[in-house]
Amino acid sequence: MDQDMSYEEYVEQVRKGILTSSGNCPVTPLLVMLQGKWKFQIIYELCVKGQIRFGELKKSLAGITNTMLTSSLRELERDGLVSRVQFNEIPPHVEYLLTKRGEALLPVFYAMTKWGFEYIP
Amino acid sequence: MDQDMSYEEYVEQVRKGILTSSGNCPVTPLLVMLQGKWKFQIIYELCVKGQIRFGELKKSLAGITNTMLTSSLRELERDGLVSRVQFNEIPPHVEYLLTKRGEALLPVFYAMTKWGFEYIP
DNA sequence: CAGAATCCTCTGCGATACTG
DNA sequence: CAGTATCGCAGAGGATTCTG
Numbered sequence: 001m002d003q004d005m006s007y008e009e010y011v012e013q014v015r016k017g018i019l020t021s022s023g024n025c026p027v028t029p030l031l032v033m034l035q036g037k038w039k040f041q042i043i044y045e046l047c048v049k050g051q052i053r054f055g056e057l058k059k060s061l062a063g064i065t066n067t068m069l070t071s072s073l074r075e076l077e078r079d080g081l082v083s084r085v086q087f088n089e090i091p092p093h094v095e096y097l098l099t100k101r102g103e104a105l106l107p108v109f110y111a112m113t114k115w116g117f118e119y120i121p
Numbered sequence: 122m123d124q125d126m127s128y129e130e131y132v133e134q135v136r137k138g139i140l141t142s143s144g145n146c147p148v149t150p151l152l153v154m155l156q157g158k159w160k161f162q163i164i165y166e167l168c169v170k171g172q173i174r175f176g177e178l179k180k181s182l183a184g185i186t187n188t189m190l191t192s193s194l195r196e197l198e199r200d201g202l203v204s205r206v207q208f209n210e211i212p213p214h215v216e217y218l219l220t221k222r223g224e225a226l227l228p229v230f231y232a233m234t235k236w237g238f239e240y241i242p
Numbered sequence: 243c244a245g246a247a248t249c250c251t252c253t254g255c256g257a258t259a260c261t262g
Numbered sequence: 263c264a265g266t267a268t269c270g271c272a273g274a275g276g277a278t279t280c281t282g
Contacts (some may be wrong), residue, residue, distance in 0.1 A: 003238035010231045021165040026237025091243040110131045111232040116147020212263040
């Protein structure tokens with residue numbers, strides 16, 4: 001399997017059932033990483049804002065609690081999508097940003113957005 | 122906003138914060154539609170198999186229960202991603218397939234797959 | 243400011259049994 | 263065959279309080 005395969009090649013592979021959802025399909029791990037109510041929005045927000053403080057991030061995610069934001073960020077960090085930069089100041093100062101791996105999700109958002117513009121009223 | 126915008130235009134819009142995750146971003150509704158443990162796999166399976174019977178679909182989704190498959194399919198149908206074709210026979214015969222709207226998700230899968238091949242060991 | 247610690251609620255999901 | 267009808271539970275997620 002080639003990571004440079006074209007869309008047409010991809011579709012062909014899918015139709016042939018070479019890529020299965022359960023087996024060697026690389027989509028599943030990503031879906032697992034993005035599971036949870038807030039993960040996607042957090043990543044999206046980091047795409048928009050670049051580097052951002054915990055408090056600011058919380059403000060842009062209407063409704064999220066400290067607990068959920070913290071645990072989501074920890075998991076995203078563990079999965080290598082987000083990195084945490086800690087400034088040793090008082091009061092504390094922490095910033096979050098996407099890793100290369102996380103930023104590479106932008107084409108996924110792009111595909112979703114194009115779908116949305118076409119199929120959502 | 123233009124549905125024909127290029128990836129570069131899209132990234133620019135994102136950076137400018139024109140598309141927000143909470144507001145006019147068309148990604149959120151899609152994410153909602155795809156929420157749940159099995160939705161994505163179901164759609165993927167329908168991509169692979171084309172048109173498929175309930176029982177066959179269940180077999181290809183290892184571990185899913187009748188209840189979950191039914192309720193997931195109902196919701197996907199309600200959201201216009203899947204259509205149900207009922208043959209009036211005894212014993213019952215029902216087939217499921219993607220709508221145009223559902224098939225249009227393939228580019229999203231493609232983007233995810235490309236990400237996976239590059240960033241998953 | 244950026245969280246950790248608790249407690250609590252709700253629901254997504256599974257297991258099982260039944261039916262037209 | 264293609265589902266419904268119940269029941270039960272783990273765990274995701276919310277609310278609140280506390281702290282270095």
